[in-house]
Amino acid sequence: MRPLRRGTNLSRVAGFNESVVIDAIRRAGDGLSRVEISEQTGLSAQTVSNIVRRMLESGLLREGNRVTQGLGKPRTPLTLHPDGRYAIGVHLDPLVATAVLVNLRGEVATHLKLPSPANAQPAEMLDAIASAIPQLLTQAGIAPDLVAGIGLAAPGPINITTGTILDPPHLPLWRDVSVVEGLAERSGLPVVLDKDVVAAAVGERWTGATLGQANSLFLYLSTGIGVGAAVDDTIIRGASGNAGDIGHLVVDPRGPECECGLRGCLGVTLSPSALVQRAVAARLLSGAHLDAVRSGDPARIDESLAALCALVDGGDAGACELIEASARQLAKAVTTLANMMDTDVVAIGGPTWMRLRNVYLPLLDGLVRPGLVRGNAGKPLTIVGTALGDDVIAIGAACLVLDHEFAPAVTAIALAH
Numbered sequence: 001m002r003p004l005r006r007g008t009n010l011s012r013v014a015g016f017n018e019s020v021v022i023d024a025i026r027r028a029g030d031g032l033s034r035v036e037i038s039e040q041t042g043l044s045a046q047t048v049s050n051i052v053r054r055m056l057e058s059g060l061l062r063e064g065n066r067v068t069q070g071l072g073k074p075r076t077p078l079t080l081h082p083d084g085r086y087a088i089g090v091h092l093d094p095l096v097a098t099a100v101l102v103n104l105r106g107e108v109a110t111h112l113k114l115p116s117p118a119n120a121q122p123a124e125m126l127d128a129i130a131s132a133i134p135q136l137l138t139q140a141g142i143a144p145d146l147v148a149g150i151g152l153a154a155p156g157p158i159n160i161t162t163g164t165i166l167d168p169p170h171l172p173l174w175r176d177v178s179v180v181e182g183l184a185e186r187s188g189l190p191v192v193l194d195k196d197v198v199a200a201a202v203g204e205r206w207t208g209a210t211l212g213q214a215n216s217l218f219l220y221l222s223t224g225i226g227v228g229a230a231v232d233d234t235i236i237r238g239a240s241g242n243a244g245d246i247g248h249l250v251v252d253p254r255g256p257e258c259e260c261g262l263r264g265c266l267g268v269t270l271s272p273s274a275l276v277q278r279a280v281a282a283r284l285l286s287g288a289h290l291d292a293v294r295s296g297d298p299a300r301i302d303e304s305l306a307a308l309c310a311l312v313d314g315g316d317a318g319a320c321e322l323i324e325a326s327a328r329q330l331a332k333a334v335t336t337l338a339n340m341m342d343t344d345v346v347a348i349g350g351p352t353w354m355r356l357r358n359v360y361l362p363l364l365d366g367l368v369r370p371g372l373v374r375g376n377a378g379k380p381l382t383i384v385g386t387a388l389g390d391d392v393i394a395i396g397a398a399c400l401v402l403d404h405e406f407a408p409a410v411t412a413i414a415l416a417h
C-alpha cells in the first residue's frame with residue numbers, strides 16, 4: 001500500500017478532489033446534482049463529470065431519478081452508495097466494549113458486545129476483536145473486500161504515532177499495548193487508533209448530531225470524562241493525539257478531593273462512582289452500594305448508578321435534587337468549554353448521559369446560557385444529546401476509517417497493515 005503520511009498506510013481510494021465531492025454529497029444528505037456539486041466545490045463541470053463517472057463505476061455513488069423542479073432544468077441527484085464501502089469500529093471502554101460494522105453513510109449494519117477490557121488481558125481482547133470481525137460480516141451479509149479497515153477508539157493516554165495504548169487510568173491491565181500492530185496482524189486489515197472522544201467527535205460529524213457543523217464539541221460522560229473538538233472543520237487531536245482531557249476542570253470548589261490536590265474536579269464530581277457516593281451519603285442508596293464503589297469495577301458501579309437513576313425516574317425528591325445539582329456542575333463544564341472553544345454545538349453522550357439525559361438536557365440550556373461570553377455574536381449555542389446512542393464511540397471509531405479514506409483533510413493518525 002502507498003504511504004500517505006508519517007505512520008500511515010491505509011490506502012486512500014479518493015484523491016483530494018474526489019474527497020471534496022464525497023464531502024459535499026455527504027453533507028447535502030438528500031443528494032446533489034453534478035451542477036450543484038460544481039457550484040459548491042468550485043470544481044469545473046468537466047472535472048466533476050469525470051470524478052462522478054469513476055465513483056459510479058466503483059460503486060461509491062449512486063444516481064437517483066431525474067427530478068423536474070418548476071421551470072428549471074431537471075436534476076439528477078447523486079448520493080453516497082451506502083453499500084459502497086464498510087468500516088469496522090471498536091470501542092474499548094472500562095464499562096463497555098463494542099464492535100460495529102457501519103456503511104459508507106455511517107449507518108450501523110450490525111454490532112456485537114465484546115468482553116470488558118477492564119478485566120481482559122490485552123492479547124485476549126485483541127483475539128476477541130479479531131474473531132468478532134467475521135461474525136459481524138456474516139451477520140450483515142457483507143463481503144470482506146468491502147471493508148476499508150478497523151477503527152479503534154480507546155481512553156487516553158495513547159500514542160497515535162506508534163498505535164499504542166499507554167496507561168489509561170481505568171484500564172490497569174493495559175500498559176504500552178501495541179494495539180494497531182496487534183490487531184492488524186490478527187485481522188489482516190488496516191487499523192487506525194484514536195482517542196475515544198476524538199472518535200466520537202468524528203462520528204457525530206460524519207453521521208450524527210454535529211453533521212455539517214464546522215465548530216462543535218462532543219462531551220463524553222463515562223467512568224472517565226473527556227471532550228472531542230472540531231474547530232473550523234478540523235478535528236483537534238493536539239500534539240500527541242491526547243487532546244480533550246478535562247478530568248481536572250474544577251466544577252465544584254467545595255466538592256470531593258481529587259488526587260491532583262484540588263477539590264471538585266469534573267472527573268471526581270460527575271463520575272458514576274461520585275454520584276453513587278453522594279447518593280449513599282444522602283441516604284438515598286444503602287451503604288451496600290459503597291462496596292461497588294470500593295471495588296472499582298465499572299460494571300458494579302454502573303448497577304449502583306442505575307439504582308440511583310431508578311429513584312430519579314420514580315420521582316424521588318432527594319434523588320432528583322442530587323442529579324439536578326450535578327446538572328449545574330455539568331453546566332459549568334459545558335460553559336467553560338463552549339467559551340474556550342467558541343463553539344456552535346455541544347453534543348453530549350456516554351453511559352452516564354444515556355442514563356440521565358432526560359434530567360440533564362432540559363436543564364442545561366438555561367444553566368449554560370447566562371455564562372456564555374459571546375452574547376449575540378455568532379449563532380446561539382446548541383446543546384444536544386448524541387444522535388448515535390450507546391454505540392457513539394464505536395460508530396465514531398468506524399468513521400475514523402471513512403474519514404481517513406474519504407474526508408478532504410488528511411490527518412496524521414497511526415495505521416498499520
Ligand SMILES: [Zn+2]
Nearest residue numbers: 248258260265
Ligand atoms: Zn483533579
